[in-house]
Amino acid sequence: MSVEFLTDEQAASYGKFNEEPTRPELERFFFLDDEDRKLIAKRRGDHSRLGFALQMCTVRYIGRFLPDDLLDVPWVVVEHLAAQLDIEDVSCVKRYTERKPTAYEHTWEIRDAYEYREYEDAEWSRRFRTFLHGRAWTHAEGPVALFNQAVGWLRRHRVLLPGVSVLARQVSEARAVAEKRLHATVAGAAFARALERVDEISAYRLGRLKLSQIPPNRMAALARYALGSKAPLLERATEVNAWTGFLDAFVHLGDGSRMKDLPTSVVALLVSETCNIGLAPVVNPGYEALTRARLVHVDQYYLRADTIAAANARLIEAQAAVPIVKFWGDGLLASVDGLRFVVPVHTMNAAPSPKYFGFKRGITWLNAVNDQVAGIGQMVVPGTPRDSLHILDALLSLDGGVKPEMVATDNASYSDVVFGLFKILGYNFSPRFRDLDDQRFWRATMPGVETGAYGAVEDLARNRVNLNKVITHWPDMLKVAGSLVTNQVRAYDLLRMFGREGRPTPLGAAFAEYGRIAKTEHPLRVVDPVDDTYRRQMNRQLTVQESRHKLARDVCHGKRGTIHQAYRDGMEDQLGALGLVLNAIVLWTTKYIDAAVEQLRAEGHELRDEDIARLSPLKHRNLNLLARYSFTASVPAAGALRPLRDPDGPELDEDDDGRED
Numbered sequence: 001m002s003v004e005f006l007t008d009e010q011a012a013s014y015g016k017f018n019e020e021p022t023r024p025e026l027e028r029f030f031f032l033d034d035e036d037r038k039l040i041a042k043r044r045g046d047h048s049r050l051g052f053a054l055q056m057c058t059v060r061y062i063g064r065f066l067p068d069d070l071l072d073v074p075w076v077v078v079e080h081l082a083a084q085l086d087i088e089d090v091s092c093v094k095r096y097t098e099r100k101p102t103a104y105e106h107t108w109e110i111r112d113a114y115e116y117r118e119y120e121d122a123e124w125s126r127r128f129r130t131f132l133h134g135r136a137w138t139h140a141e142g143p144v145a146l147f148n149q150a151v152g153w154l155r156r157h158r159v160l161l162p163g164v165s166v167l168a169r170q171v172s173e174a175r176a177v178a179e180k181r182l183h184a185t186v187a188g189a190a191f192a193r194a195l196e197r198v199d200e201i202s203a204y205r206l207g208r209l210k211l212s213q214i215p216p217n218r219m220a221a222l223a224r225y226a227l228g229s230k231a232p233l234l235e236r237a238t239e240v241n242a243w244t245g246f247l248d249a250f251v252h253l254g255d256g257s258r259m260k261d262l263p264t265s266v267v268a269l270l271v272s273e274t275c276n277i278g279l280a281p282v283v284n285p286g287y288e289a290l291t292r293a294r295l296v297h298v299d300q301y302y303l304r305a306d307t308i309a310a311a312n313a314r315l316i317e318a319q320a321a322v323p324i325v326k327f328w329g330d331g332l333l334a335s336v337d338g339l340r341f342v343v344p345v346h347t348m349n350a351a352p353s354p355k356y357f358g359f360k361r362g363i364t365w366l367n368a369v370n371d372q373v374a375g376i377g378q379m380v381v382p383g384t385p386r387d388s389l390h391i392l393d394a395l396l397s398l399d400g401g402v403k404p405e406m407v408a409t410d411n412a413s414y415s416d417v418v419f420g421l422f423k424i425l426g427y428n429f430s431p432r433f434r435d436l437d438d439q440r441f442w443r444a445t446m447p448g449v450e451t452g453a454y455g456a457v458e459d460l461a462r463n464r465v466n467l468n469k470v471i472t473h474w475p476d477m478l479k480v481a482g483s484l485v486t487n488q489v490r491a492y493d494l495l496r497m498f499g500r501e502g503r504p505t506p507l508g509a510a511f512a513e514y515g516r517i518a519k520t521e522h523p524l525r526v527v528d529p530v531d532d533t534y535r536r537q538m539n540r541q542l543t544v545q546e547s548r549h550k551l552a553r554d555v556c557h558g559k560r561g562t563i564h565q566a567y568r569d570g571m572e573d574q575l576g577a578l579g580l581v582l583n584a585i586v587l588w589t590t591k592y593i594d595a596a597v598e599q600l601r602a603e604g605h606e607l608r609d610e611d612i613a614r615l616s617p618l619k620h621r622n623l624n625l626l627a628r629y630s631f632t633a634s635v636p637a638a639g640a641l642r643p644l645r646d647p648d649g650p651e652l653d654e655d656d657d658g659r660e661d
Helices: 008-013 023-029 034-040 046-062 075-084 090-097 100-113 122-138 143-156 164-187 189-194 216-223 233-244 262-275 292-301 305-321 323-327 387-395 416-424 467-485 491-498 506-526 533-555 568-602 609-613
Strands: 333-342 361-370 375-382 406-410 428-432 442-444 463-465
Touching (some): 023 046, 023 075, 034 100, 046 075, 046 090, 075 090, 090 100, 122 143, 233 262, 233 305, 233 568, 262 292, 323 568, 323 609, 375 387, 387 406, 416 428, 416 467, 428 533, 442 506, 506 533
Parallel strands (some): 442 463
Antiparallel strands (some): 361 375
8 A cells, every 4th residue: 555645764664663762751651660560570581571561661652562573672762671670681682582472472461451452443443433534524634644643543542553554544535535525515515504504603893902101110019019939830830729620620531530639640740741851850759649650640541632621721710700800801802823842853743944943843832812811722733834824723722711802913824815714703813914015905895885985095995805706605604604613624724725726716715805804904903093002902912922932931941942742642732731831820920910919009009000901920030940849838728829028028130030040
């Protein structure tokens, strides 16, 4: 079977050790817990015990037993396992292959003990096809990305990987079916019947906030009350959990159960993932909740995309409920931007982009932030120049919060079709233009309706919107909108579909005409010489996004901020955890700023609303990211806050970023 969408290198590296596992990977996949050791202890001889452990951890790491050479593994792996088994002569493992039936008997025993399933198993084959065809239909991915998602699903569900050609054929077939379905969805009668109840998409108007320039010294004086002594990250997470119970969202993958001291284990993993430091700094062999075996178990069965999203929803709700937040916004203004990470490990999920990664490859973490300074959604995409086309998909899969009406972006893709899709879904798309002077302006005239002159902008409005195209395709445009909000199709897929071979389809042309109306209104509001509220709202929200990204960079400081996850689900889990912790940090700071404001008012100080509106919970000079990781530190009782510091006391140094020497 041809695997033409995979390079020779990708096909050859499938289901094998392509390079030495990183230290975090050794800790996660090659650590032998008590159950592993009991099974290994049944073997006779060091060579048999070491070979058995090698087989056990190999299938755990790459998703299959090595069919050709059972010892085709990096030597560092053999040494790592031998050290745990107290085997001094590591070379004894070479005797493991002398009797081939023994090795194959071990594979069957490992399969049964750890409930691995054969790819040919009828029930799991059906489940896998359901996942694969559903993924191909609902996600904007190329064949290589879908192939890697398939590998990830099989590994997560302990289904042994098939041969590369078998899996490639399944992926190709699923994409072919999805392509045919997409054409039928956009243009066929089946979609019209399925979504005939979609009549219209609501439009909203954005409320405005009046802001004024406040001198920096006024902000500093007000903030000094809230920014107390440096608090370690783990203490903030524990304190926020006491307020919100957000860690209760982490339940077992299978039965939804929870274990003793689970919050301690989860916080340790969140610190490990978000600070990018691996498990070693947070492991405590003397505390059951922090043993390596416990953390590996919790990582595999509790820390995943759906539990992270559920926990994040609780933080978003709690952030909106803090009284001071109403001065910042009502959640109807949001921004979406990407934070890029270099991925130095071999993976199909990273992409080259010389502008951002040099000669390396990387990914983009798209995240949505509202004007209440809460991260409301996120997704991971390969770091290509076209990653901004996923912005709408990120908005349509939010973790929580109200639906934003105005969406600011920084130099994103702003084609006419993109404006049209945003507008029909009720979003006011507000990108920052690089080349405002080159923008074309359009006038819209309803057929048979005379309009007056455009006054001072008459000379700008030289182009006319073809509203006949919009009127003709309006029912289909509403059905497309319905398919997006019900997750029947991805926006990225539609954008590709509407512009096949460089020529817009009739439906794509209708969306382009519709989008030109919003695309004309947007720059006119940006340059409005009388009322600059719109421009200031947009710029302020983008500043919030940039500040959040700076905080994210400071938190994710380990390994020089590079991501060492090879699989897509690992990337999504790690960056999802980062977004969750950022929201916990913001909520912690917001609560203390709110307490400081209340105390100042109680003491008779006059505080202007404009001052409060300019405060930011993203300042983090008092956040200690390099503290010792003690998970038994005391925090205030549930619902209580720490005492506020004396504003006349010693201040943090201006150049202190919250780290210790």
